Amino acid sequence: MRVTVAGGGLAGLVAARRALELGARVTLLEKGDRLGGSFVYSSGYIWTYRDLPTFRSEAPGGDFALQRLILDRLAPCLSWLEELGAPVLIRETGNPLTTGARFAPRPTVAALSEEIAASGGRVCLGAALAGLVQDARGRVTGVRVLSDEGRRTEEADAVILASGGFAASPELVGRYITQGRGRMLLRAHAWSTGDGFLAALAAGALESTGLDEFYGRNLPAPPAAFPAERFVEVSQLYGRYAVALNQRGERYADEAADWSETALTRATAHQPGLRAWYIVDGAGLRRRVRERTVGEMVATAREVGGTVLEAGTVAELARKLGETGVSGDRALQSLDEYNAAVAAGSAAELSPPRSEPSAPVTTQPFVAVEVAPAITHTIGGLAVDEGCRVLRRSDGLPLPGLYAAGVEVGGVSVGGYTSGLAAAVVFGHRAAESASQNVS
Numbered sequence: 001m002r003v004t005v006a007g008g009g010l011a012g013l014v015a016a017r018r019a020l021e022l023g024a025r026v027t028l029l030e031k032g033d034r035l036g037g038s039f040v041y042s043s044g045y046i047w048t049y050r051d052l053p054t055f056r057s058e059a060p061g062g063d064f065a066l067q068r069l070i071l072d073r074l075a076p077c078l079s080w081l082e083e084l085g086a087p088v089l090i091r092e093t094g095n096p097l098t099t100g101a102r103f104a105p106r107p108t109v110a111a112l113s114e115e116i117a118a119s120g121g122r123v124c125l126g127a128a129l130a131g132l133v134q135d136a137r138g139r140v141t142g143v144r145v146l147s148d149e150g151r152r153t154e155e156a157d158a159v160i161l162a163s164g165g166f167a168a169s170p171e172l173v174g175r176y177i178t179q180g181r182g183r184m185l186l187r188a189h190a191w192s193t194g195d196g197f198l199a200a201l202a203a204g205a206l207e208s209t210g211l212d213e214f215y216g217r218n219l220p221a222p223p224a225a226f227p228a229e230r231f232v233e234v235s236q237l238y239g240r241y242a243v244a245l246n247q248r249g250e251r252y253a254d255e256a257a258d259w260s261e262t263a264l265t266r267a268t269a270h271q272p273g274l275r276a277w278y279i280v281d282g283a284g285l286r287r288r289v290r291e292r293t294v295g296e297m298v299a300t301a302r303e304v305g306g307t308v309l310e311a312g313t314v315a316e317l318a319r320k321l322g323e324t325g326v327s328g329d330r331a332l333q334s335l336d337e338y339n340a341a342v343a344a345g346s347a348a349e350l351s352p353p354r355s356e357p358s359a360p361v362t363t364q365p366f367v368a369v370e371v372a373p374a375i376t377h378t379i380g381g382l383a384v385d386e387g388c389r390v391l392r393r394s395d396g397l398p399l400p401g402l403y404a405a406g407v408e409v410g411g412v413s414v415g416g417y418t419s420g421l422a423a424a425v426v427f428g429h430r431a432a433e434s435a436s437q438n439v440s
């Protein structure tokens with residue numbers, strides 16, 4: 001059994017290692033010049049919701065069977081990873097809604113790649129999947145590969161797509177997600193431009209739901225500039241302690257709608273210019289999100305060149321916002337309305353409503369940080385079954401010989417968010433098992 005894995009992020013590494021373990025001959029194609037994909041920039045928390053009802057309520061539009069697969073298989077998959085030598089840093093997530101562990105990303109990538117090499121896997125860096133080969137009946141029988149040496153075709157009995165979706169393609173993100181509203185920043189490596197997704201569609205694959213959704217964070221808006229290694233640190237994860245205003249000076253979303261602030265980030269991608277301002281006061285600056293204070297996150301935004309305004313009164317802050325092109329009068333009105341509703345205990349009746357926590361913006365200093373949404377990964381992708389077999393557009397049945405893992409699997413967390421690293425590990429494992437049996 002010859003298995004080709006396209007993509008050397010966590011999903012591809014897990015798939016390759018598991019397929020080798022099951023006796024396959026494995027080729028791993030990696031477009032970039034290193035392995036690990038986005039995992040190496042991540043916080044390394046590999047988690048799932050604590051039970052199915054919580055998963056359903058946090059990602060209500062997601063595929064039920066795939067959510068259950070993650071729940072059922074994550075713990076054994078994490079034990080498997082640990083047994084291979086992947087170091088666990090913490091055996092909890094710090095979030096009462098979730099369970100999981102924090103792995104050290106780079107040593108985990110090193111452990112997996114050493115295991116792959118030791119078991120005879122062939123790893124090709126700088127080698128991009130550029131298309132799928134099919135026989136007359138539509139079965140996938142190989143891949144087209146593009147590298148410095150030119151184009152070549154390689155035969156395979158099964159192909160696992162683990163190429164990370166299309167977050168790094170402005171064209172595809174524009175088509176499916178921002179729909180002409182502007183260009184979104186990228187909070188991931190730059191190689192996942194939809195090659196696997198497009199190759200699968202060209203081979204007759206079915207798209208999943210959720211193609212207009214993404215997971216990401218609001219980051220300090222340009223001119224802020226920072227390397228990928230600082231993606232976690234620069235993230236402005238304190239919407240729940242802020243009032244978020246758009247360029248028109250209006251509140252545009254419930255800032256505290258969900259714990260991961262995914263809804264707020266997605267809503268920011270619908271605002272004029274894909275920009276917004278987080279307004280916090282002196283009390284808000286002292287609040288903590290995970291291990292950092294809001295003030296520390298604001299300081300990081302300032303340090304990387306983001307636009308941070310500060311004033312002694314709300315009116316002065318609104319005037320300063322006006323100087324940047326925001327409607328200052330409307331911003332002042334929005335803040336006054338917000339403060340009045342919080343004081344009256346009716347923040348939930350605001351439009352848009354405000355969930356708890358809601359605190360008044362009344363203590364100086366008053367600070368405004370300009371943010372822009374950045375995509376970490378896509379939520380929509382390829383439709384697969386519980387065996388991670390890619391489904392056919394024509395009849396919804398498995399497309400023989402084709403499997404998907406990680407971000408490439410679409411529709412898992414539609415309407416919310418779930419761990420991309422868990423999807424990489426569980427679906428990587430599962431795709432390898434199906435591909436090794438080639439049960440299409």
Ligand SMILES: Cc1cc2nc3c(=O)[nH]c(=O)nc-3n(C[C@H](O)[C@H](O)[C@H](O)COP(=O)(O)OP(=O)(O)OC[C@H]3O[C@@H](n4cnc5c(N)ncnc54)[C@H](O)[C@@H]3O)c2cc1C
Nearest residue numbers: 007009010011031037038042129164191195406407420421
């Ligand atoms: C800053 C940051 C923090 C994060 N924190 C967390 C966290 O704590 N917990 C969590 O669950 N998730 C987190 N994530 C998300 C998580 O890192 C990703 O969901 C996960 O790494 C995706 O793995 P993947 O293998 O599916 O895709 P990727 O990591 O994107 O890997 C895809 C690989 O495919 C390669 N590729 C692309 N096209 C081709 C092609 N044509 N041919 C061959 N190879 C190709 C790419 O170069 C890449 O190496 C974070 C992400 C970031 C950026």
